[in-house]
Amino acid sequence: MTTPTKLLPAPVVDETARLLTEQYVFPETAEQLAGLLQRRLAEGAYDVDDAEELARLVTTDLQSVNGDRHLRLKHHADQVPTKQGAATLDAMRRDFDASLGGAPRVQLLDGGVAVVELAPMLFPLEWAAEPLSAALTLASRAQALIVDLRANRGGDPDTVAFVCSYLLDEPTHLNTMQWRGGKRTEQSWSLPHVPGARFGGGKPLYVLSSDSTFSAAEELAYDLQQLGRATVVGEPTRGGAHPCNGWTVHPHLEATIPVGRAVNPVSGTNWEGTGVQPDIPCAAADSLDRAHSLALARLAG
Numbered sequence: 001m002t003t004p005t006k007l008l009p010a011p012v013v014d015e016t017a018r019l020l021t022e023q024y025v026f027p028e029t030a031e032q033l034a035g036l037l038q039r040r041l042a043e044g045a046y047d048v049d050d051a052e053e054l055a056r057l058v059t060t061d062l063q064s065v066n067g068d069r070h071l072r073l074k075h076h077a078d079q080v081p082t083k084q085g086a087a088t089l090d091a092m093r094r095d096f097d098a099s100l101g102g103a104p105r106v107q108l109l110d111g112g113v114a115v116v117e118l119a120p121m122l123f124p125l126e127w128a129a130e131p132l133s134a135a136l137t138l139a140s141r142a143q144a145l146i147v148d149l150r151a152n153r154g155g156d157p158d159t160v161a162f163v164c165s166y167l168l169d170e171p172t173h174l175n176t177m178q179w180r181g182g183k184r185t186e187q188s189w190s191l192p193h194v195p196g197a198r199f200g201g202g203k204p205l206y207v208l209s210s211d212s213t214f215s216a217a218e219e220l221a222y223d224l225q226q227l228g229r230a231t232v233v234g235e236p237t238r239g240g241a242h243p244c245n246g247w248t249v250h251p252h253l254e255a256t257i258p259v260g261r262a263v264n265p266v267s268g269t270n271w272e273g274t275g276v277q278p279d280i281p282c283a284a285a286d287s288l289d290r291a292h293s294l295a296l297a298r299l300a301g
Contacts, residue, residue: 007250009046009054013037015249016058016073023257025180025242029066036061051075051252067273069240070215074254087254088246089124092155096123101131102155105148106138113295114142115288118163122155122216125162129195132159136166137196144204144295147220150234150284154215157188157243164223165191167230169201174223177243179260201229204298206291209234209276210284215241219262221276226266231294233280234287241272 017034024030040046040061048054055075062071080087096102105117116139122128139145145167157175164174168190175188199205207221207230218237224230242258249255262270282290 007049007051007054009048010041012054012073012250012253013041013046013058015247016062016255019247019249019255019257020062023180023245023259024071025178025258025260026066027180033062033065033071036064051250055253068242068258069238070242070244070256070258072256073249074246074256076252076254079251080248080254082248087248088256092121092123093127095120096127102128103131103135106135108142109146109292111292111296111299112143113146113292113299114139114144115146115148117148117151118217118220119148119151120153122152122159122163122220124156125158128156128159129162132163133166133195136163136199140166140197140199142199142203143299144206145199146206146208146288146291146295147230148208148288149213149217149221150208150210150287152213152217154217154240157216157219160216160220160223161188161190162194163220165194166196166198167201167205167224168227169198172227173265174227175219176263176265177260178263185263204295205230206295207232208284208287208291209237209278210287211235211238211275212284213237213276218271218276222264222271225276225279226264231280231291232276232278233291233294234278234282234284236275236277236281237271239271239273239275241270 017037020030020034052075055073058073102123107115171192172190177186241262243260244256244258246254246256
């Protein structure tokens with residue numbers, strides 16, 4: 001049995017504040033938040049001996065200025081590695097192995113309408129390319145397709161582009177990442193070639209959303225919606241558009257800090273704070289039936 005690591009809040013808060021000022025995509029907000037953390041520390045607001053409680057308190061303060069849901073002090077029940085990003089990667093690997101690589105369901109409904117569920121994440125492409133290709137190739141012969149993102153909490157932007165490549169006919173500009181300071185940008189495009197078969201850009205496509213759909217899953221829904229390629233059915237999503245990195249600041253705590261912002265080439269903006277707004281609003285629990293009905297009506301028409 002491992003001995004619990006003693007929690008000293010001050011070094012955790014100091015390191016989180018340092019990382020904020022060095023890494024956060026909005027430098028002015030970073031200075032403001034770092035000052036807030038130091039004031040709260042001095043006031044004794046973080047005088048707790050439980051890592052999970054400290055994570056909750058600090059996260060509330062981190063999100064109090066601009067509501068950035070990617071900006072967190074994240075608690076991990078299991079002790080996490082010190083290497084940057086390793087804590088998140090370890091947890092993702094466990095989810096990957098338990099979800100058929102992030103494509104836990106491919107189903108054919110009545111009328112030639114297929115459903116592909118992508119959950120719980122859009123995993124790193126070097127892991128996920130094979131299972132996603134298999135799922136999307138299997139669905140490629142359907143007359144219409146429903147992509148279920150209701151339980152997807154984010155992942156890798158490269159995987160977003162990979163999935164979009166099966167749903168479009170030619171290379172298409174999907175998104176641009178602006179990194180801290182706005183001096184460096186990076187465009188994301190769908191791929192000219194994919195393993196397996198494309199569903200393509202002409203047949204009816206629906207994306208299911210919920211208030212749990214987050215981050216890269218929101219980008220997938222938003223990119224396809226802005227291109228006019230998909231109809232989003234369900235609930236407004238959570239509203240996190242900033243790619244982030246993670247730093248271990250205690251054996252059970254990870255600071256996740258956004259280092260960029262997404263800019264859609266069609267809208268000129270993103271879904272940060274607002275979420276992706278569905279084209280057909282309905283309860284998430286009803287969205288599959290609703291999308292199936294819409295697909296059947298469109299195919300019949």
